[in-house]
Amino acid sequence: MAIRPATHSGSWYSNRTQELSQQLHTYLIKSTVKGPIHNARIIICPHAGYRYCGPTMAYSYASLDLNRNVKRIFILGPSHHIYFKNQILISAFSELETPLGNLKVDTDLCKTLVNKEYPENGKKLFRLMDHDTDMAEHSLEMQLPMLVETLKWREVSLDTVKVIPMMVSHNSVNVDRCIGDVLSEYIKDPNNLFIVSSDFCHWGRRFQYTGYVGSKEELHEAIQEETEVEMLTARSKLSHHQVPIWQSIEIMDRYAMKTLSNTPNAERYDAWKQYLEITGNTICGEKPISVILSALSKIRGVSASGIKFQWPNYSQSSHVTSIDDSSVSYTSGYVTIEW
Known part of the structure; x- marks a missing residue:
């Protein structure tokens, strides 16, 4: 039985059991979400170090309809270190270590998924990832201790729930549809x-992204007219711009959330792709979010308002005011599905 070690423990988060548990439990208690939210079956949450994103992350987990009937949790995250196309990589480990207790992988389901084929050419839609790739990736691991702490908080035994960690890179629209x-x-x-893992x-220039909009109306017009947003440079005269950079970032992020919340289910995937193309917003989990949107678009028997995205919290690592600054945004979201 291969156990994935907690490779980011001691750096991205504490490796001391009591200290980590107390930190995450405090975040959950302070989230103010009166959860679990009934039928909140999907969450979107960040994956930075807990001291940066933990308070925002907790809003997602506090919302999750995690109860004793839950048997399986899919965890989808982006790939930060390797590029691959038109496949989903699934953890080949049978167990995942955290300082708070280990999670079991649903190895039987993983075997089922790796036999799924793309209908047009018979190529595999899923494959097992190698151990080194798995251990290097933080987008999946950062969900694990928070998940364990939430399971304990909800009094759900770790022995009754299995997880399926899935890494997403670059898919064509057709492959997204097949995986959906x-x-x-x-x-x-x-x-x-x-669980969809996404900052x-x-x-900032270190992220090769300096997009700017002066207002919600300006961004809406850009989306409607399909014109790309402005990119700031060292020569940009910020005194001529309407709002500070950090507020512009928030306008773009909240427009992304609004796109997911307000677009009809059948059109949500295309609207999401259009938003990303126009803004260039560097949402690192955009690909796993796309996969989930494709899957939701296949759901039948749900009313027009039966799939709802809600966003209980939003934060930024810093308030950018200069072209020389940088920041990462964190948002917590959950999706309810009412049949």
Whole structure:
């Protein structure tokens, strides 16, 4: 039995059991979400070091409809270190270590998924990732201790829940649709939950992104007219701009959230892709979010308002006021599905 070690323990988060548990439990208690939220089956949450994003992350986990009937949790995260196309990589480990207790992987389901084929050419839609790739990636690992702490908080035994960690890189629209077909069947089962790991805007020259909009109206007009947003440079005269950079970042991030919240389910995937193309917003989990949107678009028997995105918290690592500054945005979201 291969156990994935907690490779980011002691650096991205504490490796001391009591200290880590107290930190995460405090975040959950302070989140002010009166959860779990009934039928909150999917959450979107960040994956930075807990001292940066933990308070925002906790809003997502406090919302999650995590109860004793839950048997399986899918965790989807982006790839930060390797590039691959038109496949989902699944953890090949059977168990995942955290300082708070280990999580078991649903190895039987992983075997089922790796046999799924793309209908047009018979290529595999899923494959197992190698151990080194798995251990290097933080987007999946950063969800694990918070998940364990939340399970304990909700009095759900670690022995009764299994996880399926999935890494997403670059898919064509057709592959997203095929993967959506597969995952939609699991979304329909109320015993399954989904965690989508994503930070929002990475702003600054070190991230190669300096997008700027002066108002919600300006961004809306850019989306409607399909014109790219302004990119600030060292020569940009910020005194001529309407709002500070950090507020511009928030306008763009909240427009992304609004796009997911207000677009009809059948159109949400395309609207999301259009938003990303126009703004260039560096939402690192945009690909796993796209996969989930594709899966949700396959759900039938749900009313027009039956799939709802809610956003209980938002934060930034710093308030950018200069082209020389940088920041990363964190948002907590959850999706309720009412049949």
